[in-house]
Every structure is written in structure tokens, then in C-alpha cells.
Amino acid sequence: MSRAAPMAKLALLALLGAFLLTPERFASLLRPFAPGDTAPIYTQTPLLTLTVNHLLLVAAATLAASVLAVGFAVAATRPGGRDVLPFARALANLGQTFPPVAVLALAVPVFGFGPVPTLIALVLYGLLPVFETTLTGLTGLDPALMEAARGMGLTDRQRLTQVELPLALPMILSGIRLTAVIGLATATIGSTVAASTLGEVIISGLLTGNTAYVLQGGLVVSALAILIDAAFHALERAATQRSGFRS
Amino acid sequence: MGEPFATWMRPDPDARPARWIVAGLDPLGTVFAGLLSLSLLALPLMITRPNRIAAGTSLMAWSALPAAAALAVLGIAGFAAALLALRVAPPARLAAGAVALLVLGLAAGGAADHLTPPGDRYSRVSPDAGWWLAFAVAGLAAGDGLARLRPGPGTRIATLAAVTVLAGLALHSGFWNNLSVMREYAGHADTFGREVRTHLGLALSSVAAAALVGIPAALLARPVPALRRTLLGILNILQTLPSMALFGMLIAPLAWIGRSVPGAAELGIAGIGPAPAFVALFAYALLPVAAATVAGLDAVPGPVRDAAAGVGMTSRQRLFQVELPLALPAMLTGLRIVLVQNIGLAVIAGLVGGGGLGVFVFQGISQNAGDLVLLGALPTVALASGSAVLLDAAIAVSRRRRRERTQ
Amino acid sequence: MIELTGVSRVFGARTVVSDVSLTVEAGAILTIVGTSGSGKTTLLRMINRLVEPSAGTVRIAGRDIRDVPPHILRRGIGYAIQGHGLFPHRSVAENIAVVPRLLGWDRRRIAARVDALLDLFRLDPGVYRDRLPAALSGGEQQRIGVARALAAEPPVLLMDEPFGALDPIIRGQAQADLLAIQRRTGTTIVLVTHDMDEALRLGSRIAVMDRGRLVQEAAPAALIGAPATDFVGALLGRGDRAFQLMALRVVDDLIEPGPAPGEPIPAGISVRAALAESLWSQRPALPVSRDGVLLGRVTRAALEAQGARP
Numbered sequence: 001m002s003r004a005a006p007m008a009k010l011a012l013l014a015l016l017g018a019f020l021l022t023p024e025r026f027a028s029l030l031r032p033f034a035p036g037d038t039a040p041i042y043t044q045t046p047l048l049t050l051t052v053n054h055l056l057l058v059a060a061a062t063l064a065a066s067v068l069a070v071g072f073a074v075a076a077t078r079p080g081g082r083d084v085l086p087f088a089r090a091l092a093n094l095g096q097t098f099p100p101v102a103v104l105a106l107a108v109p110v111f112g113f114g115p116v117p118t119l120i121a122l123v124l125y126g127l128l129p130v131f132e133t134t135l136t137g138l139t140g141l142d143p144a145l146m147e148a149a150r151g152m153g154l155t156d157r158q159r160l161t162q163v164e165l166p167l168a169l170p171m172i173l174s175g176i177r178l179t180a181v182i183g184l185a186t187a188t189i190g191s192t193v194a195a196s197t198l199g200e201v202i203i204s205g206l207l208t209g210n211t212a213y214v215l216q217g218g219l220v221v222s223a224l225a226i227l228i229d230a231a232f233h234a235l236e237r238a239a240t241q242r243s244g245f246r247s
Numbered sequence: 248m249g250e251p252f253a254t255w256m257r258p259d260p261d262a263r264p265a266r267w268i269v270a271g272l273d274p275l276g277t278v279f280a281g282l283l284s285l286s287l288l289a290l291p292l293m294i295t296r297p298n299r300i301a302a303g304t305s306l307m308a309w310s311a312l313p314a315a316a317a318l319a320v321l322g323i324a325g326f327a328a329a330l331l332a333l334r335v336a337p338p339a340r341l342a343a344g345a346v347a348l349l350v351l352g353l354a355a356g357g358a359a360d361h362l363t364p365p366g367d368r369y370s371r372v373s374p375d376a377g378w379w380l381a382f383a384v385a386g387l388a389a390g391d392g393l394a395r396l397r398p399g400p401g402t403r404i405a406t407l408a409a410v411t412v413l414a415g416l417a418l419h420s421g422f423w424n425n426l427s428v429m430r431e432y433a434g435h436a437d438t439f440g441r442e443v444r445t446h447l448g449l450a451l452s453s454v455a456a457a458a459l460v461g462i463p464a465a466l467l468a469r470p471v472p473a474l475r476r477t478l479l480g481i482l483n484i485l486q487t488l489p490s491m492a493l494f495g496m497l498i499a500p501l502a503w504i505g506r507s508v509p510g511a512a513e514l515g516i517a518g519i520g521p522a523p524a525f526v527a528l529f530a531y532a533l534l535p536v537a538a539a540t541v542a543g544l545d546a547v548p549g550p551v552r553d554a555a556a557g558v559g560m561t562s563r564q565r566l567f568q569v570e571l572p573l574a575l576p577a578m579l580t581g582l583r584i585v586l587v588q589n590i591g592l593a594v595i596a597g598l599v600g601g602g603g604l605g606v607f608v609f610q611g612i613s614q615n616a617g618d619l620v621l622l623g624a625l626p627t628v629a630l631a632s633g634s635a636v637l638l639d640a641a642i643a644v645s646r647r648r649r650r651e652r653t654q
Numbered sequence: 655m656i657e658l659t660g661v662s663r664v665f666g667a668r669t670v671v672s673d674v675s676l677t678v679e680a681g682a683i684l685t686i687v688g689t690s691g692s693g694k695t696t697l698l699r700m701i702n703r704l705v706e707p708s709a710g711t712v713r714i715a716g717r718d719i720r721d722v723p724p725h726i727l728r729r730g731i732g733y734a735i736q737g738h739g740l741f742p743h744r745s746v747a748e749n750i751a752v753v754p755r756l757l758g759w760d761r762r763r764i765a766a767r768v769d770a771l772l773d774l775f776r777l778d779p780g781v782y783r784d785r786l787p788a789a790l791s792g793g794e795q796q797r798i799g800v801a802r803a804l805a806a807e808p809p810v811l812l813m814d815e816p817f818g819a820l821d822p823i824i825r826g827q828a829q830a831d832l833l834a835i836q837r838r839t840g841t842t843i844v845l846v847t848h849d850m851d852e853a854l855r856l857g858s859r860i861a862v863m864d865r866g867r868l869v870q871e872a873a874p875a876a877l878i879g880a881p882a883t884d885f886v887g888a889l890l891g892r893g894d895r896a897f898q899l900m901a902l903r904v905v906d907d908l909i910e911p912g913p914a915p916g917e918p919i920p921a922g923i924s925v926r927a928a929l930a931e932s933l934w935s936q937r938p939a940l941p942v943s944r945d946g947v948l949l950g951r952v953t954r955a956a957l958e959a960q961g962a963r964p
Contacts, residue, residue: 086394097635099591102624105608109617148739153729166743188489202491211499218492225487243743
């Protein structure tokens with residue numbers, strides 16, 4: 001997906017920006033999809049606000065999931081942590097097996113409506129990619145390197161923060177990228193429980209039979225996912241070069 | 248589950264465990280024990296409501312059950328927790344977790360009976376935060392114990408069967424009938440079966456269709472780099488669309504097809520009903536299946552490929568007799584991912600009139616009836632977990648065969 | 655400087671190192687040589703506590719190494735291994751600076767030290783300071799690895815097959831460099847190798863290990879002249895004893911006044927190389943010079959006499 005020309009991505013970014021800031025300009029494009037005389041652009045809440053809220057929600061969930069998953073992976077690769085590994089792996093797998101919709105629905109009676117159940121569902125769903133890639137990154141390190149680090153007098157913690165994590169960074173970033181991209185689409189479900197996301201636009205369209213709304217919401221999310229995926233790929237490339245590996 | 252450990256992290260024979268791990272305590276187990284105790288002693292066990300939508304009263308374990316039963320439950324759970332905290336062998340951990348689960352299941356049914364006045368048809372009893380937390384912890388502890396045993400595929404399927412049978416018996420015997428979830432079921436018994444069938448049908452048929460289309464497409468596109476990039480690129484972009492949006496976007500075109508194309512309506516192609524959901528689920532399943540096929544074939548070791556060619560196999564023979572069987576674990580992994588994914592996504596079909604368990608979930612959300620939501624969500628989770636276990640077992644078997652083949 | 659007393663290491667039922675006692679004088683180079691599985695690497699790693707002895711004590715400068723936390727101990731000991739272990743995500747300068755930074759040196763002192771070390775290893779600081787290890791050749795990486803080990807001016811340097819990954823031409827140069835640098839810094843070196851020739855060339859003392867036991871510990875000439883067991887003899891190689899001995903000695907002590915034909919050989923050259931030149935050019939005597947000044951000559955007979963069993 002990152003092979004598409006950077007120019008295309010920039011064009012997409014510009015298009016997205018234009019749409020979010022001045023949606024009315026695109027009204028004529030969307031009019032064929034709106035039934036009857038209804039306005040083709042969603043105006044209950046500004047699209048920009050919804051986009052920002054959506055992004056904030058996904059960012060928070062991705063951050064939380066990453067911290068947890070990296071923590072689990074680090075714990076599982078320490079000498080004292082052998083027993084943590086099967087458990088952590090099972091937990092992360094479980095997180096992906098529970099459909100986010102179900103988690104959402106189950107969390108509502110406990111946490112009420114709003115962004116919290118959505119956050120919980122996104123975090124659970126996002127654990128596995130980061131966990132597995134971090135694990136791969138940490139276990140794939142050169143043993144001679146670890147020996148040298150230990151022999152030089154780095155404490156275990158210093159070795160972790162100065163050597164292991166920086167070298168595993170490209171892999172960790174690839175996992176975070178997956179979590180973020182999947183999370184962007186999944187977060188739309190949050191609007192069924194009154195979280196403020198772009199799903200609101202889509203649901204409104206579904207309920208009123210207005211395909212224009214569905215298109216707006218869906219395509220904005222899709223564009224965000226494509227752009228964020230490209231951004232992460234760039235980060236990964238930079239991290240890989242910095243690690244001294246020939247990418 | 249592959250290598251368990253960083254290859255360079257040889258367990259240092261000199262390493263002494265951290266001081267706080269007093270000889271005999273298991274760190275993970277201690278967490279489980281703590282949470283289990285917390286959930287049963289500090290959080291309410293059940294919540295009872297005079298009717299379906301009224302506000303409820305939370306009850307602690309000793310209020311929700313008759314005294315003797317409460318004592319028994321707390322005692323057994325306490326014993327299980329203590330066992331988990333200690334450094335005991337995996338079978339004991341599994342037993343402790345399983346016993347805790349059993350006791351919780353009994354407690355739920357017993358409390359429902361205890362708290363429901365005889366003959367009352369309106370009051371609702373459901374498990375509260377304490378029960379759910381205890382259940383989750385006990386489940387994780389049992390799962391952890393099972394995972395430490397590193398079970399083979401046969402064991403895993405046997406466990407699944409045992410759990411299914413037990414749950415089925417409990418449901419059948421009516422032991423849980425006074426729980427709110429079951430009352431919701433009673434209220435929707437006529438449509439429940441149909442929705443489950445619709446749900447499963449959507450998930451399975453979309454995955455099957457994706458396999459039938461995606462695998463050949465991947466096989467055809469793979470040798471041509473430009474084609475392969477295009478195929479995977481398009482599918483990747485498709486994945487970024489939220490499911491709701493894709494469901495919604497398909498309504499109008501499918502409605503049009505249903506109206507205009509002769510014979511389409513009889514096939515079920517229409518703007519409402521399961522058709523848009525099916526097409527969307529099919530679309531979402533294509534990428535993982537195609538990508539997994541490509542990755543699996545790419546991972547066939549070069550020497551094996553060369554040996555097959557050297558023996559005089561045509562490329563088609565090589566493909567079907569050597570490469571595909573070796574790529575099978577990866578392809579099955581892709582199928583597992585999409586089946587679990589689609590069981591979850593099929594819930595959203597309920598939002599677009601496609602039927603399935605999502606009907607209950609979204610009805611429950613709009614009516615603010617938590618247990619109706621549960622009626623939709625619990626079977627979904629069960630179906631997803633069950634499929635995951637079954638397919639994981641299949642993957643494990645295929646991996647074993649693959650190892651034998653490449654040796 | 656380094657004292658090992660009755661050091662053993664047992665892994666379960668396997669005895670990897672068995673009751674080794676030896677002493678390394680300050681400023682000496684001890685090469686530990688043996689086949690794989692002889693326990694030589696384990697012995698080395700017990701000096702900086704990467705492996706803890708099952709029995710016995712290790713003392714450095716009179717202090718039992720167990721009295722110091724392991725990571726503090728290791729910051730005072732240089733450690734260079736095969737495969738160098740350079741951090742791929744750090745530049746050459748940052749790699750060298752690792753231990754000084756752990757010790758809290760200030761930035762200016764570290765920068766000066768980095769440049770000094772790069773000069774010592776004949777690498778232009780301006781060019782190499784900011785390079786990443788992936789951009790270095792094998793020989794350069796090995797040199798930086800040793801430089802990093804010496805960065806904090808440790809009194810002791812431990813080396814585990816440091817030249818193993820180098821091709822033979824570079825290896826010889828690297829060995830010569832090590833000897834030259836050690837002469838300047840006076841660091842006590844313990845070096846593990848499986849190559850007897852390397853051990854003989856580098857070591858002021860040689861320790862031979864076989865299946866965990868210390869079989870012989872002696873100066874190179876003594877080892878060649880009187881191997882303690884058949885195993886040592888086998889390691890030395892039966893036929894080359896005379897030439898090994900001649901490789902250890904230099905022509906300087908054999909120079910006598912008198913004429914000799916042809917191209918002079920440089921003083922400081924080994925007896926073995928001089929004999930080879932004498933045979934190749936069919937000259938029974940060779941002139942010897944240093945820096946262009948003729949010092950005298952050396953006869954083939956005198957050279958040959960150096961190959962006699964001591």
C-alpha cells in the first residue's frame with residue numbers, strides 16, 4: 001500500500017483537508033446520492049469536529065494498546081517472564097477474537113454510553129498486532145550484540161532502553177500502524193453508543209436512507225486510514241535506517 | 248505456538264528471582280487471586296430489577312445467595328484463589344480456574360432463583376460487575392493453566408467440546424432460566440433461532456465465497472508483480488472502509504440490481520435483507536485470504552521448489568502437489584482471521600436490516616435493555632471463540648504435516 | 655593483576671571448567687588457547703562475571719570480584735568479542751562513548767577520547783566519527799570494537815576470538831596493531847583463541863585448556879620447547895616446531911659485522927622470515943639495516959641454529 005506515489009498521497013491529503021474545511025464546495029458532487037431535496041452535506045455536527053474527535057479517540061486507544069502490548073512483550077522476553085508469554089499471547093489473541101461490537105455492547109451496561117466503551121473495545125482489539133510485532137522485534141536481535149552490551153557494563157534496564165527497544169522500533173511501529181489503521185475503521189461503531197466519531201454521519205445516513213451521508217463518513221475514514229498508513233510507513237523507513245539496517 | 252523465548256535470553260542459571268517473589272508464589276497467579284478476591288468481596292455479585300427497564304439494586308455475594316450457598320461459593324472461590332497464587336503445576340491451575348468458573352455458573356443460577364419471588368414474571372436478575380470480573384479472571388486463570396500445558400489440537404477440541412456440552416446441559420435443564428438473559432431469550436425465542444442461523448450463514452458463506460474467489464485470484468496474480476501489487480493495493484484500500492459504510496453503500500446498487508436484473512430478486516438480491524451484508528462481508532474477507540495465500544506460497548522454501556522442478560513436475564503439478572500443501576497453514580490462518588472477523592462484523596448487519604445476532608444487540612441498545620444486548624453479544628463471542636479454537640486446531644495439524652513434508 | 659584460584663564452573667551434570675588456577679601479571683598478555691568445548695570462553699567470561707564460578711575465586715588487583723556489583727565491575731574491564739557487537743543504531747563515536755558515558759565523563763573529555771582512539775587505530779576521526787557501523791568494512795568494525803573496549807582506559811581487556819571474522823591478510827595487521835597498542839597503553843590483556851599461531855604470536859604467556867582443565871601455562875618458547883602433554887604437542891603441530899620457534903625470535907641479536915650481498919633485510923624481522931629470504935634468494939648471508947643504516951649481516955647458519963630445540 002505504501003508503493004503508491006507520494007504525490008497521490010499528498011493530493012489525497014489536500015482533498016481531505018479541503019473537504020473537511022469547506023464541505024459545501026463538494027455538495028454538487030454528492031447531490032446525486034442524496035434522496036429528494038435533503039442537503040447532501042451532513043450538518044448536525046461539523047465534519048471537522050467529528051474527524052478530530054474520531055482521531056483523538058483512535059489515538060488514545062492506539063497509545064494505550066501499544067503501551068500495554070509493548071509492556072507485555074518486554075515482560076515476556078525477560079528471563080523471569082517465561083510464564084507470562086503464553087498468557088500474554090492468549091490475552092492478545094482473545095482481544096482479537098472478541099468482536100469489537102460485542103465488547104462495546106457488553107461494556108455499555110458497566111461504563112454507560114459515550115467514548116469509554118469504544119475506547120475499551122479499541123484497546124482490546126489493538127493489542128495483538130503490537131504484541132506480536134514487538135515480540136518478533138525483540139526476539140530477533142543479534143545475540144552477539146546483547147552479549148556485548150551486557151559485557152560492557154550496561155544494566156539490564158539500560159540494555160532494554162538503549163539497545164533492545166531502539167533496535168526493535170521498526171517492528172513495533174509496524175504493529176502500531178496496523179492497530180491504528182484497523183482502529184480508524186472500527187471506531188465508527190462507537191457512534192452506536194453515543195461516542196462522537198465519524199460513524200455518526202454514516203449511521204445517520206443509514207437511518208434516513210441517505211447514501212450521501214454514508215459516502216461522506218465512509219470515504220473520510222478511508223482517506224484518513226490511507227494517509228496515516230503512509231505516514232507510519234515513512235516513520236518505519238526512518239527508524240529502519242537509523243537502526244543501521246539496510247532497508 | 249512456536250519458539251517460546253528470545254533465543255539469546257538463555258535462562259541464566261545464576262539468576263535469582265526478584266526478592267518479592269518469595270519462594271512459592273507465582274506472580275501472575277497472585278494477580279489472579281487478588282482480582283478474584285476483590286471481585287467477590289468488594290464488588291456486587293448480582294443486580295436485581297423490579298422490571299426490565301427500571302433501575303436496579305446491586306447485591307453483594309452474601310445478600311444475593313442464601314447463607315449456606317454464599318459461604319460455599321466464597322469458600323471454594325477463596326480456595327481456588329489461594330491455589331492460583333502459589334507456584335503449583337499447570338494442571339492444578341487449570342483445575343482451580345475451572346472450579347471457580349463452575350462455582351460462578353452455579354452461583355448465577357442459584358442467585359437468580361433465590362432472588363426471584365415464586366411466580367413473578369417481571370423481575371429481572373443479572374450478574375453484576377463482581378460476577379463478570381470474577382468470571383473473566385477465572386476464565387483467564389483456567390486459560391492460562393491450559394496454555395501452560397501446551398495442549399495439542401486434539402486436547403483443545405476436546406476442551407471445547409466439554410465446555411459446549413456442559414453449557415448446553417445447563418441451558419437445557421433450565422437451571423439459568425431465572426436470569427434476565429434467559430428471560431429475554433424466552434421473549435424472543437421465536438426469532439432467536441432464525442437470527443443465529445442467519446448470522447452463521449452470513450459469516451460462513453462470505454468466508455467460503457472469499458476463499459473461492461480470493462485464493463484463485465491470488466494464485467493468478469502472484470506471478471505478475473504489477474498485477475499482484477494492484478490486487479493487494481485495491482483490497483487494502485477496501486479494508487480501510489468502515490464496515491457500516493460499505494454495508495450502507497451497497498444498499499442502493501443492490502436494490503437497483505434486484506429491481507432491474509431479471510431473476511435477481513428471486514435469488515435474494517435486494518437493497519434490504521442479508522444481501523448487502525453478504526457482499527460487504529465477502530469484500531472484507533478477500534484481502535486477508537488473498538494476502539495469506541500469497542504469503543504462504545512465498546514462504547515455500549526455494550530448495551523444495553527446485554527439487555520439485557528437478558523431479559520433472561509441471562508448474563501446475565508443483566503448485567497443487569507441493570506448494571499449496573506447504574502453504575496450507577498460512578492459508579488456514581487467513582481463513583481463521585476472516586471467519587472470526589466476519590462473525591463479529593455480521594453483528595453490524597443488524598444495523599442495516601440484514602438480520603443476525605446484531606438485531607438483538609442494537610435493539611437492546613436502543614431500548615436500554617442490557618440483557619437483550621447480552622442475548623446478542625454472548626452467542627457472538629461464543630461462536631467466534633469456538634471457531635477460533637476449531638480452526639487453530641486445524642492450523643496446528645497442518646503445521647505438523649508441513650514440518651513432516653519439509654524434513 | 656588477575657588471579658584465578660581453583661575456579662570451576664558446572665552446568666548441571668557437565669563440568670565446563672575444572673579447577674583452574676593461574677595468575678596474569680600486570681601489563682602481560684595471556685592467550686588462552688584450546689579446541690572448541692575446552693572451556694576457554696567460559697573461563698574468560700568468569701573474569702567479568704558474565705558467568706559466575708561454581709567454585710573458586712577471581713581477584714583483580716587484589717580485590718575479589720564478587721565484592722563489586724557486576725555491572726560496575728564490567729565498566730572497568732574492556733570486553734571485545736568476535737562479531738564485535740557494535741550497536742547498529744549508534745554512530746562510531748557514540749559506540750565508543752558508551753562506557754565513558756556510563757561512568758559520567760563530561761562531553762569534552764569523551765569527544766577528545768574518541769578522537770584519540772580513532773587516531774590510535776589509524777582511522778581519520780573526521781571521516782569515521784559519525785559513520786554508522788553498517789557503513790564500515792569488516793576490518794574497520796573490528797578495530798572500532800577494540801577501540802570501544804579501550805574507551806574508558808580499563809586496566810584489563812578481555813578478548814574472545816576478536817580476529818576470528820577477519821580474512822588472513824587483515825588479521826595479521828590487526829594482530830600487529832594490538833601488540834603495538836598494548837605496548838603503548840600497558841593494558842593487561844586476556845585473549846581467547848583457537849589458533850595456536852595467533853596465541854604464540856600475541857601472548858607473553860600462553861594457557862592451554864583441554865576439556866575444562868588447564869593443561870599448561872608457560873611462555874611461548876617454553877611451550878614450544880617442552881609441551882607438557884601430547885595434546886599440547888598436537889595443538890602446536892608436530893612438524894613446524896622449529897619454525898614456530900624461529901617465528902618468535904628476531905634477527906637483531908644475531909647481527910655480526912661483515913659483508914653480505916644483495917638487498918638488506920630490516921632489523922626486527924623474525925628469524926623465520928629472514929631464513930625464508932635467505933633460501934629464496936640463495937644467499938648464505940644477508941645484510942641487515944635499520945632506517946637505511948647498515949647494521950651488519952646475519953648468516954644462514956646462525957639463523958638455522960635458532961630452530962634447535964631449546
